[in-house]
Amino acid sequence: ATLLCLCKICYFCIVERAVILVFDGFRTLEDIRTKANLNHSQIIGLKHYDDFLDRMPREEAAAIEETVKEAAQFLDPGLLAMACGSYSRGKDTCGDVDVLISHPDGKSHRGVFSKVLQSLHQSGFLTDDLVSHEESGEHKKYMGVCRLPGPGRLHRRLDVIVVPYGEFACSLMYFTGSAHFNRSMRALAKAHVFCLSEHSLNSDMLRQGSLKVYGGTPRPTLTEKDFFTHLGISFREPQERDW
Structure with missing residues (x-):
């Protein structure tokens, strides 16, 4: 149970690190908060531990998708922004949200990655960065934490991926x-x-x-x-x- 707990804390981190924490004698959340030498992602995972454990209803995932879409289409109304993962598979709840961005003309997706993220940061929607820029071929990927406006809203894991339209279907x-x-x-x-x-x-x-x-x-x-x-x-x- 302790290992499972620690794995959930390191929600987006390698499981091996959670195993190391267990064998280093950190068996409670308080032990980890006060004694463990955590990396940046694990610090954020611990910070939002309770929020990340609570799966979001698909209505909330849809609102997150819409927020990213609005930021993208403010830059260019032709941009596509689509939530993937468990949301697109029709699940009632989602652990996180992946939003894919592209443009049907095959070229206007270029240069929008940093602008979309800047807009979402400035609005306060993005609260924490995990991986601010990861590239694979022409894919650009951001991994972070977001929160919708309003009282009682929880922090949620969000990935934003910009891809060329020729690779959009794949x-x-x-x-x-x-x-x-x-x-x-x-x-x-x-x-x-x-x-x-x-x-x-x-x-x-x-x-x-x-x-x-x-x-x-x-x-x-x-x-x-x-x-x-x-x-x-x-x-x-x-x-x-x-x-």
């Missing part, structure tokens, strides 16, 4: 999940000699042992349905992906 499927669904889709892609990631579905990839020597050719995937078609299976709605 990113949408990846961040929608579930984790088991994603693993199953990657395994199926591999069986068809494809490589599936949050960026693209590639064919003709070459490896020498475990080393990838050629990344392959991206297949056309304008919508989520295209992935299912390429892999020869029937489309599953997000609500059907909790495998």
Whole structure:
């Protein structure tokens, strides 16, 4: 029970760190607050421990999505902003919110990442930063903590990811999940000699042992349905992906 408690404190941190804390003799929240040498993310996790344990209703997740969307579309009305994860899978409650941002013209997403975050910081919506800027290819990702305005509102985990529109469908499927669904889709892609990631579905990839020597050719995937078609299976709605 203690380990589970500590893992929840380190909500977005590695489990190994929680194990170390246990074996260092920190067995209560008070021990951790007063004695443990925590990193930045763990300090924030402890600070908002009770809030993070309380899953939010999907109505609150929708309001968080709308707040990010308004900030993005104030900059450019053509920007898309869509909540993924358990929210898009139709769950009644959510542990956090992932919002994916892109633009259908394939170029106007560039430069909006820092501007959207600046707007959300200035409004007081973003309260704590965990990872302020993480890049993977053309993906830009922010991980932090937000809180909607109004009395009694709780702090919530929020990730904002900006992606090029050519990778939007793939990113949408990846961040929608579930984790088991994603693993199953990657395994199926591999069986068809494809490589599936949050960026693209590639064919003709070459490896020498475990080393990838050629990344392959991206297949056309304008919508989520295209992935299912390429892999020869029937489309599953997000609500059907909790495998």
